[in-house]
Every structure is written in structure tokens, then in C-alpha cells.
Amino acid sequence: MPRWIHERKTEYYYQKAKEEGYRSRASYKLKQLDKEYQFFKNAKKVLDLGAAPGGWLQVASESIKGEGLVLGVDLKEIDPLDSENVETIQGDVTDPEIQNEIIAKFEGKADLILSDMAPNVTGIWELDDIKQIYLARIALMIADKILKKDGWMIVKVFMGPEHDSYIKDIRNIFEKVHIVKPKASRKSSAEIYLVAKNLKEKRNLPKIAIKNELLINEEEEKGPIPGDQLPEFDDDKTSKPIR
Numbered sequence: 001m002p003r004w005i006h007e008r009k010t011e012y013y014y015q016k017a018k019e020e021g022y023r024s025r026a027s028y029k030l031k032q033l034d035k036e037y038q039f040f041k042n043a044k045k046v047l048d049l050g051a052a053p054g055g056w057l058q059v060a061s062e063s064i065k066g067e068g069l070v071l072g073v074d075l076k077e078i079d080p081l082d083s084e085n086v087e088t089i090q091g092d093v094t095d096p097e098i099q100n101e102i103i104a105k106f107e108g109k110a111d112l113i114l115s116d117m118a119p120n121v122t123g124i125w126e127l128d129d130i131k132q133i134y135l136a137r138i139a140l141m142i143a144d145k146i147l148k149k150d151g152w153m154i155v156k157v158f159m160g161p162e163h164d165s166y167i168k169d170i171r172n173i174f175e176k177v178h179i180v181k182p183k184a185s186r187k188s189s190a191e192i193y194l195v196a197k198n199l200k201e202k203r204n205l206p207k208i209a210i211k212n213e214l215l216i217n218e219e220e221e222k223g224p225i226p227g228d229q230l231p232e233f234d235d236d237k238t239s240k241p242i243r
């Protein structure tokens, strides 16, 4: 067995997830964030973007005590969960038809939006970063349409060249934004989580465009992309059910 697989399989949160029946070690990131901010406290309707294999769905379903609705959306098929309040859609959140399906499900009444979305990494940091932030911007666009005024949004972003401009975007939309690295997130991973609360009355949404297969925020398009290298990504390659 290659060393990196061995290390991953003997890692603390990986083992804990296996023992406690969670589908991914990512479950503990969400639990730790909720311990600090208690966003599940009054939540009844939850959207989970990038939900496969379902670790966050399990935590969300338990945290709202099996009531309400947790809708998980992912490109990949999600094995059915044994919880009546969980529904899933297999689809691409960048597809307007899928977005409309999500919007119709919530009718402006979502209490909490979770986004742990990450693209398949190419190893070209600038491109991976642009793609990841594009997904996070789509999540903002959906939040603008379905979240209650006093709702919460938890979104993963990579700390790459696009990160600062995304923080500005999310601060244009939410009253409060916290930047957090939960303990369960590997130090070597470039990911951080933004915990945002209360939609602003007046919101400036980022403009999103697709160009030459690179996904670019039109307002940010200023020529060459800065060449800072991102640290190693890892968690996105571990998004398989733990067996």
C-alpha cells in the first residue's frame, strides 16, 4: 500500500469516522464549526452543496433531529441515507436547471446553506483556485435566492489568489462573516471555512462568467492571474465513503 494511503487510513479523524459510522472525516469539521457557532440550533431546512459521499448530510440530519429537510446536491450519486428528512439531487450546481430545482424546493425558506464543494483538482493551483471560488460564488447566488434573512451559510474556500476577492463578495451579502479553520481540517490543506450570518438588506452579488473553460468573475478579470502557489490540497481527494 502506498505510504500516503497508509497515513490517511491511520489518521485520527479517518479512524474516528469509521468507528462512529460517518461517511467522511469531513463530518468532524462541520461538528466543530457548529460547536462554535450553533448554526443548527433553530434550523429546519438545510441545503448541502457538494454533499457526496454524505458525511455532512449525516451530521445535518442528526443535528435537526430527523425533522425538516436536508437537501444534498452533488455531481456524484449519493448512496441513500437511512434518514427520512434527507433528500438528494444528483446534478451540477452550475447548471441553471439544477439551480431552479433547488430554489423551488426551498421557496425562500432555507435556514442554513452548507457548501463543501471542491472541483476535481488539476494540480495547476491558479486554475483549481478559480474553479473552487466559482463554485463558492454559485453558492452565494443560491443563498441570495433561498436563504431566510436571519439564515446562516457555511462555505469552504481555498486560500489562493481568489480568496480575498471572495471574502469581499461574501461580506457584500452577509452582515457577519467569520473565517475559521476547524481542527479536523488538515494543516497541510489550503481550505478554510467561512461562517456567515444574516443576509444584508441591500446585497451586491458578484457577476459570474464562463470564459475559455476558465471560470472568471467578470469584475476581477484584470489580465494574468497571480502565480502564488497554493499549499497542498488534500481533503477533496478523500471524499469517498469510508468503508
Ligand SMILES: C[S@@+](CC[C@H](N)C(=O)[O-])C[C@H]1O[C@@H](n2cnc3c(N)ncnc32)[C@H](O)[C@@H]1O
Binding pocket: 023, 024, 026, 027, 049, 050, 051, 052, 053, 054, 055, 056, 057, 073, 074, 075, 076, 091, 092, 093, 094, 116, 117, 118, 119, 120, 135, 235, 236, 239
Ligand atoms: C469534499 S467533497 C464533499 C464532502 C462532503 N461534505 C461530506 O462530508 O461527505 C466535495 C464535493 O463537491 C462536489 N462537487 C464539485 N463540483 C460540483 C458541482 N459543480 N456541482 C455539485 N457538486 C460538485 C464533488 O463531487 C465532491 O463530492
